Amino acid sequence: MSSTLTDRLPTQADPALAPTPASSPDTALRYQHGFGNEYASEAVPGALPQGRNSPQRAPFDLYPELISGTAFTAPRHTNRRSWLYRRQPSVVSGRYQPYAQPFWTTGVDRAMAVPPEPLRWAPIAFDASSAEADFVDGMHTLAANGDAETQVGVAAHMYLATRSMDRRAFVNADGEMLLVPQQGRLRITTEMGVLEVKPGEIALLPRGVAFKVALPDGPSRGYVCENYGAQFRLPELGPIGSNGLANARDFLAPVAAYEEGEGAYEVVKKFGGRFWHAPMKQSPFNVVAWHGNLAPVKYDTVNFMTIGSISFDHPDPSIFTVLTSPSDTPGVANCDFVIFPPRWLVMEDTFRPPWYHRNLMSEFMGLVYGEYDAKPGGFKPGGASLHNPMVPHGPDEEAFEKASHGELQPRKLDNTLAFMFESRFRFVPTPYAMQNPALDEAYADCWAGLKDQFKP
Numbered sequence: 001m002s003s004t005l006t007d008r009l010p011t012q013a014d015p016a017l018a019p020t021p022a023s024s025p026d027t028a029l030r031y032q033h034g035f036g037n038e039y040a041s042e043a044v045p046g047a048l049p050q051g052r053n054s055p056q057r058a059p060f061d062l063y064p065e066l067i068s069g070t071a072f073t074a075p076r077h078t079n080r081r082s083w084l085y086r087r088q089p090s091v092v093s094g095r096y097q098p099y100a101q102p103f104w105t106t107g108v109d110r111a112m113a114v115p116p117e118p119l120r121w122a123p124i125a126f127d128a129s130s131a132e133a134d135f136v137d138g139m140h141t142l143a144a145n146g147d148a149e150t151q152v153g154v155a156a157h158m159y160l161a162t163r164s165m166d167r168r169a170f171v172n173a174d175g176e177m178l179l180v181p182q183q184g185r186l187r188i189t190t191e192m193g194v195l196e197v198k199p200g201e202i203a204l205l206p207r208g209v210a211f212k213v214a215l216p217d218g219p220s221r222g223y224v225c226e227n228y229g230a231q232f233r234l235p236e237l238g239p240i241g242s243n244g245l246a247n248a249r250d251f252l253a254p255v256a257a258y259e260e261g262e263g264a265y266e267v268v269k270k271f272g273g274r275f276w277h278a279p280m281k282q283s284p285f286n287v288v289a290w291h292g293n294l295a296p297v298k299y300d301t302v303n304f305m306t307i308g309s310i311s312f313d314h315p316d317p318s319i320f321t322v323l324t325s326p327s328d329t330p331g332v333a334n335c336d337f338v339i340f341p342p343r344w345l346v347m348e349d350t351f352r353p354p355w356y357h358r359n360l361m362s363e364f365m366g367l368v369y370g371e372y373d374a375k376p377g378g379f380k381p382g383g384a385s386l387h388n389p390m391v392p393h394g395p396d397e398e399a400f401e402k403a404s405h406g407e408l409q410p411r412k413l414d415n416t417l418a419f420m421f422e423s424r425f426r427f428v429p430t431p432y433a434m435q436n437p438a439l440d441e442a443y444a445d446c447w448a449g450l451k452d453q454f455k456p
């Protein structure tokens with residue numbers, strides 16, 4: 001059944017709308033700028049009520065529906081909600097039945113014995129479980145912590161998707177989803193409109209907002225942070241000042257777009273760690289206008305204003321934080337999303353790669369493209385590494401040798417994008433991850449040759 005999206009030009013009711021930056025590849029798509037703004041968008045002029053949210057009858061007899069991503073009483077600076085004006089409310093649905101998705105797990109698995117040593121995976125391959133899988137069925141949890149019931153922790157997943165979702169939608173009631181594509185673009189249709197992301201860009205999809213994913217480039221792979229905790233937000237900038245790192249204006253939210261075309265939908269819902277599905281007679285992408293500050297957004301990491309040392313020493317990687325999900329303890333994140341983008345290294349008399357270290361925080365890392373300076377050989381795009389609390393790690397032998405003896409000219413680390421999901425909670429790898437042929441049994445050998453070179 002074919003369907004088209006009505007994506008008419010924005011109207012006066014779109015004050016936040018500005019042209020998409022020239023760097024964007026999305027010629028057909030339009031976006032609104034900003035992070036956590038009061039966005040407003042109409043696919044049909046006049047569809048947004050003015051001056052109130054729920055008039056006795058909304059324009060064009062649309063149904064107003066409020067989606068609250070935070071408690072009604074959350075402090076104003078964290079409060080997120082949007083008003084959707086739709087052809088039918090979301091509650092119009094068939095009955096839910098259990099749905100099988102065995103590779104997508106939720107929260108800490110206390111029965112799992114986690115080795116207290118560094119773990120690393122080669123690129124996770126498309127295997128039998130991902131043949132003929134869409135974004136939902138192709139999701140594979142590599143590691144998770146916390147508990148969706150108590151709204152604590154995150155999971156690190158890898159999607160291995162070969163099929164677009166057609167008349168199938170997904171709703172995650174357990175957490176928001178931060179998508180980090182590694183191979184192939186994703187065209188993400190959401191209740192609030194359509195976003196397209198390519199490797200190097202990220203998408204942040206709010207908890208509870210229905211979406212579906214099409215794959216314009218065919219088989220697609222990438223990483224997902226499913227966040228059961230407080231919503232990701234921009235970090236405080238402290239002495240950095242009022243500009244820098246990820247600037248709010250570079251985040252892009254979609255404009256309202258509703259789907260036309262006939263045919264039933266299947267809605268798959270993740271709810272309390274279990275999966276359910278229900279038939280729907282209508283498309284859930286039936287929102288004609290919306291306003292509010294809860295919205296899916298995308299962000300191109302080329303816009304990250306990277307700050308580093310211009311004197312000496314290697315700074316803590318918190319300087320590369322794009323988004324943070326705080327926990328109840330100040331400064332100790334439920335999860336930080338940190339990137340290692342192209343940048344200049346200019347430090348004098350400094351061992352420039354990461355130091356050898358142990359950390360209270362747990363570090364799940366992935367590589368979108370290029371080489372990571374601490375592991376030039378062994379860490380590959382599409383792979384992953386996991387350094388849990390107090391697990392020692394650092395540059396491999398090759399990186400140590402080069403960085404200890406190389407000439408300290410200014411040097412550009414170019415064509416590289418690694419990232420880290422850093423959490424206060426230990427990541428527990430899944431059986432899928434621990435039994436995966438990509439698990440690098442020889443990871444520890446990359447440090448084995450580091451000799452005692454003490455010369456008193």
Ligand SMILES: O=C(O)Cc1cc(O)ccc1O
Nearest residue numbers: 316317353354355363374393
């Ligand atoms: O371990 C890693 O590779 C991530 C990391 C990078 C860095 O520059 C400093 C600390 C750190 O944990």
Ligand SMILES: [Fe+2]
Nearest residue numbers: 357363387393
């Ligand atoms: Fe580290």
